[in-house]
Amino acid sequence: MKLLAALLLGACLASFSSAGHGAEAGDPGNRTAWFRARIVLDAAGQLGSLEWVGTRPEERLVTAPLEAMVRKWEFEPGMLDGVPAVTETGLLLQVTMRKTAEGGIALQIGEARTGAFGLQKTPPAYPSDQLRRGTQAHLLMLAAVDAEGKVTSATITEYEGSSLARNTRLDFEAAAVKASRAWTYRTELVAGKGVATTMEVPISFCLESAWCERNPFRKTRLPSPSGMAVATESVARIRIRTPGAEI
Structure with a gap:
């Protein structure tokens, strides 16, 4: 499992470098990149659909756990005439990925914001x-x-x-x-x-x-x-x- 995690980490770092996510330099063992998604919130703020924008199939190693994390978040939707309503918005995430001492991969979300894109x-x-x-x-x-x-x-x-x-x-x-x-x-x-x-x-x-x-x-x-x-x-x-x- 540790070898697999290391190989997957290397593949994802290479993907970040070439996929145009606005990757940022830093510790060579880490990589920070930005991911965008289009999300739909119901009137209660529950996350419905989530569609990643500009990602590639091999990046599902990152986007799948990211989606699982985001689905645990709580949101407030927009208002129409003072009443919460179904809202479509963009989600911009700053994600740092690093190898752990145990050989796994840790994902850390820094900046996170909603809005048009x-x-x-x-x-x-x-x-x-x-x-x-x-x-x-x-x-x-x-x-x-x-x-x-x-x-x-x-x-x-x-x-x-x-x-x-x-x-x-x-x-x-x-x-x-x-x-x-x-x-x-x-x-x-x-x-x-x-x-x-x-x-x-x-x-x-x-x-x-x-x-x-x-x-x-x-x-x-x-x-x-x-x-x-x-x-x-x-x-x-x-x-x-x-x-x-x-x-």
């Missing part, structure tokens, strides 16, 4: 002048999203670049805002009705791996993997949760 997010085109100059930048955007999941407005709230020249910043901001007009999100539904929201979106323009791996916005109020939009609010709430389990 992105469906389509084509990266912004790199401004040609900045590409020629080799300029790089990180931006943080707030995007207003209507009940149908379309972006109605976008504002850049933070900027960090290898050049602080005003024209350089304007080039990057214009490219990001232009791209955001085509992005779509899966909003929360309360009794079948979509709920408008605001998404916080980190955007990177990078040419070097060291710059790409930087996360200048770690101290923002919404921890998230680089490049993944996070809802600033949610109609649903996690009331009680368990932090982790061994498999």
Whole structure:
């Protein structure tokens, strides 16, 4: 069993590295990644369906025990006219996996939040002048999203670049805002009705791996993997949760 657990751990670590979950570096024996799911809560807050988004079949070693853990949590659904109602929402989980001294695998859930999430997010085109100059930048955007999941407005709230020249910043901001007009999100539904929201979106323009791996916005109020939009609010709430389990 210990050998099997070690092999499974290695397979999952490799999967995290290549599956685009926003995996984070750290202790080589551990791995932290982000998982998304679409969940449905009944009017009493009981979890009904749970559908993982963007995962691969081999990751069921992780998603199966994660689902078992999440099904023990208590939620509060959204309200319609002051009355709790069936609610569809997204669930974003920060998961750390490590090998235990006994040879098993321990899963630990860090950040956990509900809310809308992105469906389509084509990266912004790199401004040609900045590409020629080799300029790089990180931006943080707030995007207003209507009940149908379309972006109605976008504002850049933070900027960090290898050049602080005003024209350089304007080039990057214009490219990001232009791209955001085509992005779509899966909003929360309360009794079948979509709920408008605001998404916080980190955007990177990078040419070097060291710059790409930087996360200048770690101290923002919404921890998230680089490049993944996070809802600033949610109609649903996690009331009680368990932090982790061994498999």
